[in-house]
Amino acid sequence: QVQLRESGPGLVKPSETLSLTCSVSGVSVSSGAYFWGWVRQPPGKGLEWIGTVFYTGSAHYNPSLQSRATVSVDVSNNQFSLRLTSVTAADTAVYYCARRRSGRHYLDVWGKGTTVTVSS
Amino acid sequence: SYVLTQPPSVSVAPGEPASITCAGDNIGNRRVHWYQQKPGQAPVLVIYNDSDRPSGIPERFSGANSGNTATLTISRVEAGDEADYFCQVWDNPTDSVVFGAGTNLAGL
Numbered sequence: 001q002v003q004l005r006e007s008g009p010g011l012v013k014p015s016e017t018l019s020l021t022c023s024v025s026g027v028s029v030s031s032g033a034y035f036w037g038w039v040r041q042p043p044g045k046g047l048e049w050i051g052t053v054f055y056t057g058s059a060h061y062n063p064s065l066q067s068r069a070t071v072s073v074d075v076s077n078n079q080f081s082l083r084l085t086s087v088t089a090a091d092t093a094v095y096y097c098a099r100r101r102s103g104r105h106y107l108d109v110w111g112k113g114t115t116v117t118v119s120s
Numbered sequence: 121s122y123v124l125t126q127p128p129s130v131s132v133a134p135g136e137p138a139s140i141t142c143a144g145d146n147i148g149n150r151r152v153h154w155y156q157q158k159p160g161q162a163p164v165l166v167i168y169n170d171s172d173r174p175s176g177i178p179e180r181f182s183g184a185n186s187g188n189t190a191t192l193t194i195s196r197v198e199a200g201d202e203a204d205y206f207c208q209v210w211d212n213p214t215d216s217v218v219f220g221a222g223t224n225l226a227g228l
Contacts, residue, residue, distance in 0.1 A: 037217070039163075047155075047163065047206055049217035060215040063121065096162055105210030105217070106153035108174065110162040 002026035004097045004111035012091075012118050018084040022097030022111060029078050030055045035100040036080040038071060039107070040093040048093075052100060053080055087118045122211045124220035133228040138197045140223045142190040142207030150209045152190040154183060157222075158203045166205075167192060194225075202227050 008020035022036065029036055037052035051061040051071040059071045065084070073080040084091060094115050098107040125143040132138040142152060152170050155163035165174050167183040170190065180195045194201055207220040 039217075046222045047157075047208075047219040049219065052217070062216060063214055100217075104168070105151060106165060106168045106208065107155075107163075107217070108165050108168075110164070113162050 002099065002109050004099065004109060006095060006097050006111045006114035008095075008114060008116070010115055010117060012087055012116060013120050014088055014118055015086055018082070018087050018091060018116055018118075020082045020095055020097075020114065020116070021079050022081070023077075023079045024099075025078070027099075028075075029073055029080055030075045033102050035102060036071075036073060037098055037100060037107070038069075038082045039096045039098055039110075040091075041096070041113075042090070042093045050082065050084075050095075054102075089118050092116065092118045121214060121216065122209065122218050124207055124209065124218060126205075126207060126220040126223045128221075129224045129226060131226050131228050132197045134199060135196050138194045138201075138225060140192045140205050140207075140225065142192070142220050143188055144190075144209065145188065147188055147190050147209065148186045150185075152183065152185045153208045154192045155206045155208065156201075156203045157206065163206065197225070197227070199227060201225060 003025045005023045035052045038050040053059040053071040068085045070083040094113040096113045097111040099109040154167040156166045157163040170185040171183040204222045206222045
């Protein structure tokens with residue numbers, strides 16, 4: 001059974017960098033059958049796609065976050081990561097990692113999510 | 121970028137059918153996917169490629185897509201169906217995942 005689990009600091013200071021990791025079990029991130037990505041949800045609001053990475057390191061980003069977001073993959077540890085620079089209170093959200101099958105455009109497996117608060 | 125419009129809320133009595141719409145410019149030319157999200161939980165895919173159901177999703181859930189509107193239908197709503205529902209498409213020009221703002225399905 002495929003499982004994704006997010007981890008990282010729950011509190012980040014304004015202007016600093018948010019870093020999260022998604023640990024994957026049940027499937028290899030180096031499988032060419034999948035893409036790996038991040039989605040966030042501010043409190044009381046909807047879902048916002050952040051970006052997606054393939055095992056080769058090729059990534060695509062939400063145009064509104066492209067200048068601040070980096071999604072990368074760590075094949076040796078079977079995980080992938082998100083870095084978001086210069087955070088503000090608007091980046092406070094639940095962050096989910098998720099899987100997309102290659103050739104498909106929906107997210108079929110999600111992590112449970114991790115809450116990140118941006119505050120001094 | 122491509123915009124998806126959903127009604128903020130839909131109310132329905134238990135046992136009755138519920139329809140949740142997702143509007144977009146010529147959305148019928150795209151494949152639409154639907155997620156259910158219960159409070160405090162991660163989203164769950166309930167419909168993909170307009171009308172296909174993942175394994176484990178009840179047959180009560182169905183989808184359709186034509187023209188400028190996609191629709192998620194729950195044939196007989198149960199209390200456990202009360203949740204937020206989000207539609208989603210792929211935006212080819214930007215290689216982006218696009219979500220609708222979500223619809224809260226509430227019981228009467």
